[in-house]
Amino acid sequence: MSLIRQVSxxxxxxxxxxxxxxxxxxxxxxxxxxxxxxxxxxxxxxxxLALAVSQQGGDAALIELLMSAQFDTGHYQQLRWVQxxxxxxxxxxxxxxxxxxxxxxxxxxxxxxxxGIAQLSNGWQSIGRVELRSQLGYAYDALWQGLLRAAAxxxxxxxxxxxxxxxxxxxxxxxxxxxxxxxxxxxEGQFVTVEPSKVSELRSLTDALNAMVxxxxxxxxxQTEQLGLLRQQAHCDALTxxxxxxxxxxxxxxxxxxxxxxxxxxxxxxRLQDLAGVNRVLGREATDEVLALLGQALQQYTELGxxxxxxxxxxxxxxxxxxxxxxxxxxxxxxxxxxxQTLKLALQQGGGQGGNGVLRLALGGAELTRDQALxxxxxxxxxxxxxxxxxxxxxxxxxxxxxxxxARADAPVxxxxxxxxxxxxxxxxxxxxxxxLQYPVLDREGHLLHWECPLHLGLAERSGSTPDFVNAxxxxxxxLRTQLTAxxxxxxxxxxxxxxxxxxxxRALNLAPASLLGQDFVTRLRELLRRQALAARQIAxxxxxxxxxxxxxxxxxxxxxxxHPLGVRIGLEHAGAQLQRIERLYELGLDYVKLDRAxxxxxxEDISRAGFVRxxxxxxxxxxxxxxxxxxxxxxxxxxxxxxxxxxxTGPWATGHQVK
Amino acid sequence: xxxxxxxxxxxxxxINRxxxxxxxxxxxxxxxxxxRARLLEQAAQLPPTxxxxxxxxxxxxxxxxxxxxxxxxxxxxxxxxxxxxxxxDQQIWGQxxxxxxxxxxxxKGRGDCEDMAMAKYFALLAEGLPESSLRLVYVRAQxxxxxxxxxxxxxxxxxxxxxxxxxxxxxxxxxxxERPDLVPVFSFNAEGLWQGVxxxxxxxxxxxxxxxxxxxxxxxxxxx
Numbered sequence: 022m023s024l025i026r027q028v029s030x031x032x033x034x035x036x037x038x039x040x041x042x043x044x045x046x047x048x049x050x051x052x053x054x055x056x057x058x059x060x061x062x063x064x065x066x067x068x069x070l071a072l073a074v075s076q077q078g079g080d081a082a083l084i085e086l087l088m089s090a091q092f093d094t095g096h097y098q099q100l101r102w103v104q105x106x107x108x109x110x111x112x113x114x115x116x117x118x119x120x121x122x123x124x125x126x127x128x129x130x131x132x133x134x135x136x137g138i139a140q141l142s143n144g145w146q147s148i149g150r151v152e153l154r155s156q157l158g159y160a161y162d163a164l165w166q167g168l169l170r171a172a173a174x175x176x177x178x179x180x181x182x183x184x185x186x187x188x189x190x191x192x193x194x195x196x197x198x199x200x201x202x203x204x205x206x207x208x209e210g211q212f213v214t215v216e217p218s219k220v221s222e223l224r225s226l227t228d229a230l231n232a233m234v235x236x237x238x239x240x241x242x243x244q245t246e247q248l249g250l251l252r253q254q255a256h257c258d259a260l261t262x263x264x265x266x267x268x269x270x271x272x273x274x275x276x277x278x279x280x281x282x283x284x285x286x287x288x289x290x291x292r293l294q295d296l297a298g299v300n301r302v303l304g305r306e307a308t309d310e311v312l313a314l315l316g317q318a319l320q321q322y323t324e325l326g327x328x329x330x331x332x333x334x335x336x337x338x339x340x341x342x343x344x345x346x347x348x349x350x351x352x353x354x355x356x357x358x359x360x361x362q363t364l365k366l367a368l369q370q371g372g373g374q375g376g377n378g379v380l381r382l383a384l385g386g387a388e389l390t391r392d393q394a395l396x397x398x399x400x401x402x403x404x405x406x407x408x409x410x411x412x413x414x415x416x417x418x419x420x421x422x423x424x425x426x427x428a429r430a431d432a433p434v435x436x437x438x439x440x441x442x443x444x445x446x447x448x449x450x451x452x453x454x455x456x457x458l459q460y461p462v463l464d465r466e467g468h469l470l471h472w473e474c475p476l477h478l479g480l481a482e483r484s485g486s487t488p489d490f491v492n493a494x495x496x497x498x499x500x501l502r503t504q505l506t507a508x509x510x511x512x513x514x515x516x517x518x519x520x521x522x523x524x525x526x527x528r529a530l531n532l533a534p535a536s537l538l539g540q541d542f543v544t545r546l547r548e549l550l551r552r553q554a555l556a557a558r559q560i561a562x563x564x565x566x567x568x569x570x571x572x573x574x575x576x577x578x579x580x581x582x583x584x585h586p587l588g589v590r591i592g593l594e595h596a597g598a599q600l601q602r603i604e605r606l607y608e609l610g611l612d613y614v615k616l617d618r619a620x621x622x623x624x625x626e627d628i629s630r631a632g633f634v635r636x637x638x639x640x641x642x643x644x645x646x647x648x649x650x651x652x653x654x655x656x657x658x659x660x661x662x663x664x665x666x667x668x669x670x671t672g673p674w675a676t677g678h679q680v681k
Numbered sequence: 682x683x684x685x686x687x688x689x690x691x692x693x694x695x696i697n698r699x700x701x702x703x704x705x706x707x708x709x710x711x712x713x714x715x716x717r718a719r720l721l722e723q724a725a726q727l728p729p730t731x732x733x734x735x736x737x738x739x740x741x742x743x744x745x746x747x748x749x750x751x752x753x754x755x756x757x758x759x760x761x762x763x764x765x766x767x768x769x770d771q772q773i774w775g776q777x778x779x780x781x782x783x784x785x786x787x788x789k790g791r792g793d794c795e796d797m798a799m800a801k802y803f804a805l806l807a808e809g810l811p812e813s814s815l816r817l818v819y820v821r822a823q824x825x826x827x828x829x830x831x832x833x834x835x836x837x838x839x840x841x842x843x844x845x846x847x848x849x850x851x852x853x854x855x856x857x858x859e860r861p862d863l864v865p866v867f868s869f870n871a872e873g874l875w876q877g878v879x880x881x882x883x884x885x886x887x888x889x890x891x892x893x894x895x896x897x898x899x900x901x902x903x904x905x
Contacts, residue, residue, distance in 0.1 A: 075866070075868070138872060145835065147816070
């Protein structure tokens with residue numbers, strides 16, 4: 022029995038004993054009072070009757086008349102005249118009056134009043150005595166009324182006291198519940214602080230737990246800071262703070278492979294013309310300053326996240342070459358112009374140091390579809406850059422050249438119009454045109470950890486025509502625009518549950534962070550999983566790292582809290598440098614984190630990158646999180662990552678492996 | 682003697698002092714039986730002269746068992762009439778009407794008519810006379826040439842016969858018919874008063890609502 026329930030029971034019992042006792046005492050004393058009153062009345066009435074009778078000169082007829090009159094007009098039960106020789110000269114008796122009091126009361130609490138006795142005389146002569154008993158029906162009625170009143174008050178007071186007790190218990194219960202919730206959350210790996218309790222005993226407990234959470238938080242912050250430094254060393258150019266060539270290429274490769282980014286994207290290349298010449302004119306230090314200014318301008322641009330572009334990354338490819346990746350369609354032109362403005366300011370600043378006329382920039386960009394190879398991207402962008410260099414050579418401070426590369430001819434044809442998209446997605450869900458692909462996630466011994474299952478939707482242009490199965494890269498933007506991600510995600514979970522029932526193997530599904538924002542998504546998801554409790558234990562749900570951003574942080578935490586009891590595992594994917602920006606990762610109660618390909622590629626040949634990954638793994642392990650690697654294709658990288666302590670890997674390397 | 686008026690409250694400390702033993706005693710003994718030990722114990726707290734009077738009374742009561750009822754009645758009447766001097770309540774107690782218990786009266790050495798009648802009543806009960814044969818009687822007395830309210834004790838040798846009168850105005854024991862100066866008005870005794878009250882007798886505040894019952898309760902607590 023819970024503590025609160027025991028206390029409640031104790032209160033109820035104590036109240037019952039107290040109030041029943043009080044009721045007993047009050048009824049008991051009422052009975053005593055009534056008994057005394059009846060006795061006094063008997064005695065007094067007997068005396069006054071005797072006084073009257075003693076003045077009648079012993080006339081028996083007159084005496085009997087007096088007695089009759091007294092009996093008939095008063096409230097008596099019995100009236101007797103016993104003569105001096107013991108004979109009864111006159112006796113009257115009335116039926117015991119009914120009254121409203123129940124018979125059991127007369128038996129349980131009898132009112133015993135002695136008869137009133139007084140001596141009768143005629144002159145000096147004794148003529149016996151009078152005995153008189155009053156009617157007690159009234160007394161029983163009064164006792165009954167008193168009992169009812171006492172019971173009513175007792176009941177009322179009990180209710181009041183219970184309400185009061187309930188309110189006070191509530192005051193104790195709230196902090197206690199918060200404390201229990203905090204402890205439960207800790208067991209789940211969520212480290213949250215609670216309001217300090219007002220109850221002193223509980224306060225020391227909440228204080229202790231909060232202090233512990235604070236300590237964990239500080240440890241986390243220290244580790245995060247450490248990680249930041251390591252990342253800086255491993256990924257960033259010391260002079261400009263931009264990504265190093267190797268890291269930028271890795272980021273770009275990862276971004277091209279992802280299925281949740283728009284189909285078309287842009288790549289901008291930026292070159293400071295004639296670096297050797299600039300170096301000669303300005304000197305090495307001033308040149309470095311100019312480069313740093315350029316780097317700053319690009320950094321600013323990425324941090325602004327202009328035009329709502331999700332992840333923009335910038336890198337320094339080599340000495341005078343910079344690159345900017347814009348994962349959004351139709352932003353290339355605007356971005357190039359905006360960037361040119363910023364850069365012009367930077368150049369003027371640099372020019373102030375005497376470099377006017379020497380500093381010239383070329384800005385070349387291309388927009389392609391993401392299914393093009395990395396080499397194709399750079400080929401297109403380089404051509405544009407060469408064109409821009411021509412313009413810059415012609416005397417402009419900043420030359421700009423941009424080009425649009427059309428989609429490959431064999432790319433799937435997208436339906437047009439939101440209504441059509443909606444209809445097609447809904448039809449696919451209704452007709453079950455859904456497919457889960459399977460990619461293995463393997464641990465260091467080559468055992469299967471779980472299947473990664475991306476969803477393919479079969480979209481048909483007209484109802485009845487053969488559906489064309491497309492990957493998330495195609496359907497996700499449509500679903501996002503039509504706000505159908507929640508429906509699609511639920512369908513994917515249902516399908517995965519079905520497959521788990523068949524083979525019992527664990528499956529991981531990628532859910533859209535946008536689904537979290539849906540009205541009752543978590544409730545429906547929980548209901549779906551709860552109905553198949555056994556299969557639900559073999560389900561893992563993962564969200565893009567962006568789901569842990571402040572906008573949906575609470576929702577993710579809520580989801581994790583409500584699904585964990587069902588045995589469902591929750592993870593984050595595509596986690597990279599953003600991990601350290603999630604301030605309260607330890608509050609989410611996650612099970613695993615999948616590291617983005619961008620920070621994993623090339624670890625086997627770069628000690629500082631490997632060092633960063635190792636520190637990240639140690640940090641995540643300290644939060645009780647499993648760490649998995651995404652998109653690993655090089656076996657040497659795979660070995661290096663396992664050496665860094667990753668718990669498992671996915672990607673071409675794992676897919677090519679014999680699943681044990 | 683004196684007019685009947687509502688009585689002022691009476692100090693009850695004397696009775697309450699030994700309430701608990703009184704309670705036990707009342708359980709063990711017949712109602713209104715006397716308790717020699719208690720009477721002497723109560724008297725021991727009084728001055729030696731008063732103690733002597735009480736001891737004499739106890740001696741009188743103890744000797745009486747060998748005598749005929751008439752002789753007992755005469756001796757008690759004489760004893761009280763000789764040992765107690767008549768005065769009004771106003772003179773003795775400073776109150777219009779106060780019913781003193783026998784010990785209170787002995788302590789003062791003085792008593793009015795009802796104090797003396799009661800003392801005789803209690804003494805005769807202690808000597809074993811049946812309660813029904815004794816009655817306290819309110820009488821109209823022709824005294825010193827004018828009618829006065831007075832109280833005497835009447836003893837009925839037979840239930841329906843003529844009573845003998847124990848009086849302090851005329852200290853000699855006489856038949857009722859020999860006392861033309863007295864006209865009986867109303868009589869009473871303690872018969873039935875204690876019935877069923879049992880243990881509460883002396884302690885229950887309700888029993889003291891009347892002067893008579895109050896006096897009875899005090900006398901009882903003091904051993905009568």
